[in-house]
Each structure stands twice: as structure tokens, then as C-alpha cells.
Amino acid sequence: MSGRDDYGDIFSGHARAAKRAAPTVAAEPDLVVEDAASGFCGAVVGFDRGYDGEFVKLEDARGAVRLFAMREAAFLIDGAPVTLVRPAAAAPERSTRSASGSTRVHGLRARVARSSRIWVEGVHDAALVERVWGHDLRVEGVVVEHLEGLDNLAARLTEFGPGPGSRVGVLVDHLVTGSKETHLTTGLGPHVLVTGHPFIDVWQAVRPAAVGIAAWPEVPRGEDWKTGVCRRLGWGTPQQGWRRVYESVETFRDLEAPLIGAVERLIDFVTEPAEP
Structure with missing residues (x-):
């Protein structure tokens, strides 16, 4: 029998020999996983980001918290390897109230203007x-x-x-x-x-609290009120003051x-x- 393997690896390319990708799992709060390399087991309590990638914070039963890089197949769940990813951000709920406190009508098309x-x-x-x-x-x-x-x-x-x-x-x-x-x-x-x-x-x-002041200042009669307010509050010009008021x-x-x-x-x- 020659030393050369004329057949090569007969299992190379076989489906059973191909390395299966670890499933992706969202690292939801309190999900319990094990770090495959160290054996540290804990619940997800947060995340961190460094220059070399994303990290997950795990807290074990004794309250110890450690950071682990979120690399492919780096964690185990019930003994099976998984790849942790950050959970998708929840879509913000559409407000049911308008700024006036009335019930918001979604998909609103403005009606034809009244004569009033x-x-x-x-x-x-x-x-x-x-x-x-x-x-x-x-x-x-x-x-x-x-x-x-x-x-x-x-x-x-x-x-x-x-x-x-x-x-x-x-x-x-x-x-x-x-x-x-x-x-x-x-x-x-x-x-x-x-x-x-x-x-x-x-x-x-x-309301004064909305614009971050204790009270609106007193401005003597005869002095332009907006100009006097802005001068006393250090807001600059009335145009600059108005932007503060409006945005508040x-x-x-x-x-x-x-x-x-x-x-x-x-x-x-x-x-x-x-x-x-």
C-alpha cells in the first residue's frame, strides 16, 4: 500500500462533517448563559462597548459580574453553543395623546378648513x-x-x-x-x-419651570417687556429668548x-x- 492517500479525506465535504454555525440568540435581560471558555455561568445584566467590540455583562448566583466578548459561538445554553447579540431595540409606542391631551388620531388627513x-x-x-x-x-x-x-x-x-x-x-x-x-x-x-x-x-x-427659571422677572411699565425679560435673564435678544420659550x-x-x-x-x- 503506498504512503500516498489516493482517496484523500473521504468525509471532507460530507454534510455531517461540516461545522454548523451556532444559532444567534438575543441577549435579553436575565437570560442565563455560560461562557464556553471559562465556564462562568450567569444572567445577562447589561452590555458594554470597547474599541475591540461588543461585550455582555453576566452576573452569577453570588453577585459577581464579569464582561465577556460577544464572539461567535462563545457561549453555551443548555450545553449547546450560541452566538449572543444585543436584543433589537423595541419600537417606540405611538402616543395615544396629542400635545393638548386629546386623543390622537393616527393617520390623520387634515379636513377642509372651516369658514370659522x-x-x-x-x-x-x-x-x-x-x-x-x-x-x-x-x-x-x-x-x-x-x-x-x-x-x-x-x-x-x-x-x-x-x-x-x-x-x-x-x-x-x-x-x-x-x-x-x-x-x-x-x-x-x-x-x-x-x-x-x-x-x-x-x-x-x-410655566417658569418649563423654561428653567424660578419666576418671570418684573419689568417696569414703559420698558419693552420682552427686551426687559431677556436682559434680566441673560437670554440675549428677544429673538434668542423666544427660541428658549418656544422650545421649552x-x-x-x-x-x-x-x-x-x-x-x-x-x-x-x-x-x-x-x-x-
Whole structure:
């Protein structure tokens, strides 16, 4: 018999001789595995990442925690080799509530705009209303427009012509007894509803805690309120201050109750069915 093997390894290439890949297993919390090299057995309690790859933290029955590289077939479950991988991140649950606290309508397509409108004094008022109630307004088909100053209200109402199917709700800053704002918003007829809040500016209707301050500073009469606030808080320009205010508002919980109630009443008013 020659020393040369004319047949080679007759089992090479046979299915039974091929090395089977270790199954991949998600390293869910509390999964118990054994490190094949050291015999350390423990439950998954966390992960770490180094320059040379991913590591899993295992805690044994005595509370000892060790790190092990998550290499192929490096662990055993019931004596069988497995390859551990990080579990897939759970998909975030879709919120069932909108920023205003109402039930969110998923897959919403904005309805055709109503004839009725909500008017606010300025751009900042409109932006905060949209940030919190935008979902509700699209569900109801309500458009919010800003007046660029309450002095324009009478002319805008004359142009618009409110009626049973074309109501107007007006949100007003600093609506307190005896104020200029109160005088400008009385006697406007049954198809116009004016609501508001007592704060000097809509910024002040944002809770101080939401913007990270203890309280809104006092600004003397005659001094521009936004400029005075920004100077006292070190916020820079009013434009920079507005970004702070706007970005701090995520839900109705970041607003003061008078503003919340005022906007809710306006939405109810302009979405009431017209009487036949």
C-alpha cells in the first residue's frame, strides 16, 4: 500500500462533517448563559462597548459580574453553543395623546378648513397654539391667523363678516378688567367670542419651570417687556429668548391654566355646529 492517500479525506465535504454555525440568540435581560471558555455561568445584566467590540455583562448566583466578548459561538445554553447579540431595540409606542391631551388620531388627513377662524394677536401666540393644539386644529379643520396687533381687530371683523357658519374666536393677551384690551373686545356680537389670559405677554403664559427659571422677572411699565425679560435673564435678544420659550413647550402641561382654558373655549366655540 503506498504512503500516498489516493482517496484523500473521504468525509471532507460530507454534510455531517461540516461545522454548523451556532444559532444567534438575543441577549435579553436575565437570560442565563455560560461562557464556553471559562465556564462562568450567569444572567445577562447589561452590555458594554470597547474599541475591540461588543461585550455582555453576566452576573452569577453570588453577585459577581464579569464582561465577556460577544464572539461567535462563545457561549453555551443548555450545553449547546450560541452566538449572543444585543436584543433589537423595541419600537417606540405611538402616543395615544396629542400635545393638548386629546386623543390622537393616527393617520390623520387634515379636513377642509372651516369658514370659522381663531385669531390671535401675534406670531408668538400663533406658534404656541399650533405647538400644543396643532393636532386638534387639523382634526377640526380650524385655521389660526394672527392679527398683527389687537388694534386691527375691528377692521378685520368688518372685512370678515362673522355669521352663524363663520364664527371668530379671538385670543387676547392681558385681558383684565379696565385694560385697553378689554375695551377693544367688548360688544362684538354673538358670532365672536373673545377669551384671553391675564399675562402681559404670551411668553408669561409658559410655566417658569418649563423654561428653567424660578419666576418671570418684573419689568417696569414703559420698558419693552420682552427686551426687559431677556436682559434680566441673560437670554440675549428677544429673538434668542423666544427660541428658549418656544422650545421649552412640549405639551399643555408646560402652559398656565388660563391660556389652556382660553384656547379650549375658542376651539369649542368655532367648531359648534351652526344652528339651522
